[in-house]
Amino acid sequence: MKLEIKNVTKKFKEKKAVSQFSMVLEIGQCVGLIGPNGAGKSTLIKIIADILHTDEGEVLLEGKNISKMKREIGYLPQYPNFYEWMTAKETLLFMGQLSGISKKELIKEIPIMLAKVGLSGEENEKVRTFSGGMKQRLGIAQALLHKPAFIVMDEPVSALDPIGRREVLNLIQEIKKETTILLSTHILSDAEEICERFVIIKNGLKIEDTTMIDLISRNSKPVVCVEITPNDKFWIDIVKVLPYVKSAETIGNKVKITLDDIAEHKNKLIQNALENNVDIIRFEMDNNETLEEIFLKLVVGA
Missing domain, CATH: 3.40.50.300 (P-loop containing nucleotide triphosphate hydrolases)
Structure with missing residues (x-):
């Protein structure tokens, strides 16, 4: 029916x-x-x-x-x-x-x-x-x-x-x-x-x-969220100039990093952190917006 x-x-x-x-x-x-x-x-x-x-x-x-x-x-x-x-x-x-x-x-x-x-x-x-x-x-x-x-x-x-x-x-x-x-x-x-x-x-x-x-x-983004120690904040400046990083946003000890291609470059990002002796507390994918975020973008921004 x-x-x-x-x-x-x-x-x-x-x-x-x-x-x-x-x-x-x-x-x-x-x-x-x-x-x-x-x-x-x-x-x-x-x-x-x-x-x-x-x-x-x-x-x-x-x-x-x-x-x-x-x-x-x-x-x-x-x-x-x-x-x-x-x-x-x-x-x-x-x-x-x-x-x-x-x-x-x-x-x-x-x-x-x-x-x-x-x-x-x-x-x-x-x-x-x-x-x-x-x-x-x-x-x-x-x-x-x-x-x-x-x-x-x-x-x-x-x-x-x-x-x-x-x-x-x-x-x-x-x-x-x-x-x-x-x-x-x-x-x-x-x-x-x-x-x-x-x-x-x-x-x-x-x-x-x-x-x-x-x-x-359709609204997903190639974003990872990395939590580091206060002593490792120097790494944020290094991240910002990496060729495969589009942007890096800092919220406290967390860094929200947008990559060109998450599947291709997330391992490179981890390798770079290890090379700079960065202590990674948490590394997670953050590539999905909630329905509320998408809704607000469509309704308020439309």
């Missing part, structure tokens, strides 16, 4: 929240839609969930307009809105019937779903007694109840405390084994932990669509 977003544009008055946005989501993927607040993530998620309609473009699932395929989409808003006086079981019964599931089927499926999201034994508790993490897990149960092929999540952990956040992240890790996920977030560590593919959005425009491996490899 394939989800296609084709040249989607959405305006609010004169402001374009999403502009000519296109992407394809294949079944079995967990994709992070990442961008700063106000980038257009929530608007795009609501368009995919058929809550908002496009001004231009279309969203297709298996070649059919998303409005005809809503049964195949599960949606978790940033702040799930439940009736606080209902119990967890009553909430899922109510939501499930709205989705067209029979009461008989729901009575069988609800205990299974509550167990799946870690809410066994809480089915008769009022939603108003739930913590933020529990409400979010109930929201995930509601989104999965009709067994959708895809689930879209809008900032699922941004409003949670560290414990609730970890509970929900662990749950998403389990869900992605059997359900395709599109997850919007501005918390980069979460996206890095959960997703294999990243779509970066800025001012409603897609500026990157790649995998973590490709993103890191």
Whole structure:
């Protein structure tokens, strides 16, 4: 099953929240839609969930307009809105019937779903007694109840405390084994932990669509980090003029050295240090930027 977003544009008055946005989501993927607040993530998620309609473009699932395929989409808003006086079981019964599931089927499926999201034994508790993490897990149960092929999540952990956040992240890790996920977030560590593919959005425009491996490899640098003793700082001046060294940056007793070619020249660098009787405390590769560093470069520098 394939989800296609084709040249989607959405305006609010004169402001374009999403502009000519296109992407394809294949079944079995967990994709992070990442961008700063106000980038257009929530608007795009609501368009995919058929809550908002496009001004231009279309969203297709298996070649059919998303409005005809809503049964195949599960949606978790940033702040799930439940009736606080209902119990967890009553909430899922109510939501499930709205989705067209029979009461008989729901009575069988609800205990299974509550167990799946870690809410066994809480089915008769009022939603108003739930913590933020529990409400979010109930929201995930509601989104999965009709067994959708895809689930879209809008900032699922941004409003949670560290414990609730970890509970929900662990749950998403389990869900992605059997359900395709599109997850919007501005918390980069979460996206890095959960997703294999990243779509970066800025001012409603897609500026990157790649995998973590490709993103890191394209932004990798031939850098080594050498820690030396205070008595060996004289070596830094020697390093700076070596023909295969592009730059050397000093941070305390550490020297961050950029080489022309790390595979070819790292051993030469070690040999030079030994020839100058430099005491190397630590020598390590430092050639990968974090997702956060790459994100800031793309979003702030783009």
